[in-house]
Amino acid sequence: MERPVVVGVDGSESGLEAVDWAADEAVLRGVPLRVLHASLWQRFEHCESPSPQADSGQSPERILAERILAAAQQRAARRQPDAHVTAEIQGSDPVEMLLRAGESAAMVVTGARGREPVREMLLGSVALGTAGRATCPTVVVRGGVRTFGGSGTVVLGVSARSQGTAAVSFAVEEAEARGWDLECVHALGRREGSDPEGVTARARAGESLDALALPVPARVNVRTAVLEGTPWHVLLDVARDAGLLVVGARRRQGIFGLELGLANHAALMRAPCPVAVVPEPMTA
Template sequence: MTRPVAVGLDGSPAALVAADWGAREALCRELPLRLVYAWEWQPYTYAPLAGTDAPRPWSERVPREAAAELRNRYPGLEITADHLTGPPPEVLCEVATEAELLALGTAGFGALAGFFLGSVAMSAVAHTEQPVVLVRAETTAADEYLPATDGRPPTAMAYRPVVLGLDLSRPCDEVIRFAFETTALRAAPLRVIRGWKPPAYFLYGVTGEPSLRDDLAEQETEGLRTVLLPWREKYPGIDVTEHCVMGEPAHFLADAGADAGLVIIGRRSRRSWAGPPRTGHIAHAVLHHCPAPVAVIPHD
């Protein structure tokens, strides 16, 4: 069974932008697109003007109308539109289990304030066992490509780099595989960013020797190269650059997103941990401040 690219709709402009992104991603991966609206009945505190059933017909139109628009825009794409009943977080998590990835839209507040991620999006990111991509409301198709300066036609435009944030303490194959496969589909360059923090004794003044800091940086860089070596050999056509930077990883990943077509990060699924699933502080910061679409990949 072919697994589609799924998109969660809620009738907002941000969700429609995510649907357009999902359509392009489905074409890139040669997969069908599935649009889903999760409707949950809510009790009224007052009588609506159009009757108690008015919200449901509206919600049923949302996926149909989005599908019709995308079929006109992408005539070769197979699209299905579903209207499902149930709590949106639960419905979307169930939809994601049958999909290659799930795309959701997020609203923007601006460069300084960051982006608004609603409870449904955050719940899907935290609980879904498939990749979830958060797409900004301001994202356009042109944002995926490098600016053309030589008169190239749109079909010859080059994709912006894909950025992978990698934690060397848990360099999980699921995250790296998704990054290399996605980059290969786009024929784009891949930038791998490893943010590292110095040992605790750096905080207590033992930093007088510049060679010590250089040695630590070289160790981190060599560790990153070692982890990526088998993937470079498996995907020899990808232009990969490594960046080992000392500091908070989320800061560098958010900055890198300004010139990226997609930023990829991992999230521990915590299957064996007690307590509710969490996104982690790095993923949380990147999701709220990175201007590019962000793919969150769950891993053990």
């Protein structure tokens, strides 16, 4: 059974940009696009209710939800006429809805912000909650969406433990499907890079990056770099002109709450491009 690309919508412009990204991704993968709206989204992102003009017998919340879904479907159809799109309203909170949908999805896509103006520069609670807990890759669309089929770069943040991880595989797949370059970046702490032992650390980081390139298809142009600085500073700097930033997140069994780490959290809050958080299952 094909795993769909799932996108959560709330009626915001950020949510509609997420629809653009998700529609492109669904066509690239040849899978359906599933558009979801949670009936309780308004309580999370402070959406306004429509003016009660239509005498349809439906609640204002239901009218708003149907308008949001209709706008998202029209947006997806304009963006990708060949996409197979389904849409659904679910009676639950948005994070739980997306987490459930993600259990049988190729990925979950959300916008970075809600509808409230004060959130213009903040990460929405739905995006953060989903990225921090989902069992499938979560893409939070920031900084707009590149034209479908255009050139670009996938930036992959790696560490000494990255070889063979789900994040590496995801980044390679995205670069290959889009025809983009893949840039693998390892951030070396300033102390590691300046003391005698830092030479060894840099050499090991370079070896790890070289090893990552081995399973990459020949048609994917790979660049690697070991850069000095804190991970989140390095990733944000390299991703300035990227089309997608990919980071891994370790999920530990039996652990509740967000599992992101400082670098991932900073990427979600401040990256100039869409961010994919790819979970890596671990035991407790």
